[in-house]
Amino acid sequence: MVKGKVKSHFVGVRLTEDQKKALYTLQKTSDLSKTDILLRGLEILSEYYALGLDQPPLNEELKKLEEEAIQHLKALKQIKRREESVKQMIQELREVDEIIDDYNGEKNALIQILLKIQEKNHWLPKPALLWVSERLNIPMSQILTIATFYKSFSLEPKGEHLVRVCLGTACHVRNGPKILETVEQYLGIRSGETTPDMKFTLESVNCLGCCALGPVMVVDNTYHGKLIPSRVSDILSAYKIGEGTLTEEQQKLAPMIQRPSAPKGPK
Numbered sequence: 001m002v003k004g005k006v007k008s009h010f011v012g013v014r015l016t017e018d019q020k021k022a023l024y025t026l027q028k029t030s031d032l033s034k035t036d037i038l039l040r041g042l043e044i045l046s047e048y049y050a051l052g053l054d055q056p057p058l059n060e061e062l063k064k065l066e067e068e069a070i071q072h073l074k075a076l077k078q079i080k081r082r083e084e085s086v087k088q089m090i091q092e093l094r095e096v097d098e099i100i101d102d103y104n105g106e107k108n109a110l111i112q113i114l115l116k117i118q119e120k121n122h123w124l125p126k127p128a129l130l131w132v133s134e135r136l137n138i139p140m141s142q143i144l145t146i147a148t149f150y151k152s153f154s155l156e157p158k159g160e161h162l163v164r165v166c167l168g169t170a171c172h173v174r175n176g177p178k179i180l181e182t183v184e185q186y187l188g189i190r191s192g193e194t195t196p197d198m199k200f201t202l203e204s205v206n207c208l209g210c211c212a213l214g215p216v217m218v219v220d221n222t223y224h225g226k227l228i229p230s231r232v233s234d235i236l237s238a239y240k241i242g243e244g245t246l247t248e249e250q251q252k253l254a255p256m257i258q259r260p261s262a263p264k265g266p267k
Contacts, residue, residue: 170211
């Protein structure tokens, strides 16, 4: 029996070398046959056309959203494949949908919605703002005006933990600048920056409202007062390893007060 030549085409469609490599990769990662891959692709295309997504206005909008997803992850220093970037953004936009639905999609709840998004992400990602603009039918320019007016909001990515060091008069005369310098050395960043792993954002402030405890450092909502430089690493190490709370020994080393939670609003 004479064996026929190996086909260099796929169900009648000739493949380039790059296409063959892509197909081989798909087969390895999906465990699907060549025909299964083609049929699945046709099903997706059929849904795409049925929804009218091939129309230029929608097609262009989808491409813009895809670009926003990739830029969004770059801002967060997360390098992922295109499809992973899109999937992550879809999940984040669904979460924005839930926040908007909690306020029944009311336009006058815009600030509260932005506060919830800020609380969840530690900043206001552009894709989320675009989604809010679309859902509430509010111009993006108006949303950006609010987001840049209130200090509670940030349009730049912030770390999981916000570290604030007071440099007000009372803290300054009690060695506040040295505390800030020690924090900068420990985290490897300057005031106003975020660590590469997105774990910490460092800020210096003029007053934290607890001058008697100076010098003071606040990590998230926990106040650490009467600090000396040698205690800084003990405090931050708990957050660095992901505990988020201090051990009994660390509490002894770093006197602190936990301020009661209160409704947050723009300042």
